[in-house]
Amino acid sequence: MEPPTPEEIATRHRYMAVEANNLAWQLSVVERTQAEDQEMLHAAHTAAWHWSKVGTELHHMRAVMLLAEVHALCGLGQTAHAYSQMMFEYFTSRETEPWELAFTHTIHARVAFVAGRVDDYHTSYAKAMDLIASLNDEDRPIVEKTFNSVPKPTTIG
Numbered sequence: 001m002e003p004p005t006p007e008e009i010a011t012r013h014r015y016m017a018v019e020a021n022n023l024a025w026q027l028s029v030v031e032r033t034q035a036e037d038q039e040m041l042h043a044a045h046t047a048a049w050h051w052s053k054v055g056t057e058l059h060h061m062r063a064v065m066l067l068a069e070v071h072a073l074c075g076l077g078q079t080a081h082a083y084s085q086m087m088f089e090y091f092t093s094r095e096t097e098p099w100e101l102a103f104t105h106t107i108h109a110r111v112a113f114v115a116g117r118v119d120d121y122h123t124s125y126a127k128a129m130d131l132i133a134s135l136n137d138e139d140r141p142i143v144e145k146t147f148n149s150v151p152k153p154t155t156i157g
Contacts, residue, residue, distance in 0.1 A: 010054045017050035017059070024066055028073060029145045037074050044070040061090045062100075069107045069146070077115040084111035099139040102131035106147045113151050125153055 004012070020043045027040035048063035055063070065087040071080035084107060091104040105128035112121035128150075132143050 013050045013054040017047050017055065017063075020044070020047035020050065021063070021066060024070055028066075028069055029149065040070050041074055061087055065091075065103065065107055068111050072107070072111045072114045075114065077111070080111045081115040081117070084108050084115075098131060098135055099143055102128055102135060102139075102143045103146065105131060106143060106150060110150045122153055125150065 024040050024043035024047060027036055027043070032040065044063075044066045048060075048067055051059040051063045064083050068080050068083035068087055071077075071083060088104060088108045091100060096104070105124045109121055109124035109128055112118075112124055128147055132140060132147055135143060
């Protein structure tokens with residue numbers, strides 16, 4: 001058996017990155033068991049690793065965004081915050097699609113909530129609400145799936 005060509009290897013990396021990414025996002029918007037939390041966490045890291053082999057800078061930062069979200073959902077505030085800061089700086093410092101900027105603020109708000117960063121939480125939550133309201137009818141429901149599970153500001157004690 002001959003070893004795969006570099007093109008075949010790249011194709012496999014892209015395939016696995018997309019599959020793992022999609023699985024992690026699907027799990028992120030449903031109620032999960034502890035085992036499914038672990039599966040979501042593994043899938044997010046798998047996607048990030050495969051994108052690191054074949055993706056662009058944008059793919060890499062989208063993977064970091066997913067890692068921030070998944071770490072926050074798993075209650076891992078310190079690592080979620082580190083990933084969140086990285087993706088927040090990236091997406092807010094350049095021309096970014098409106099839906100992606102809405103995701104950025106949504107995830108930043110969740111992470112800030114989990115990490116106990118109340119001011120950041122309130123600021124990003126409000127910004128996410130404004131951005132989501134301005135999205136088109138195709139993009140809005142996709143972002144809202146994630147946003148609707150972020151604790152509302154009245155739940156902060």
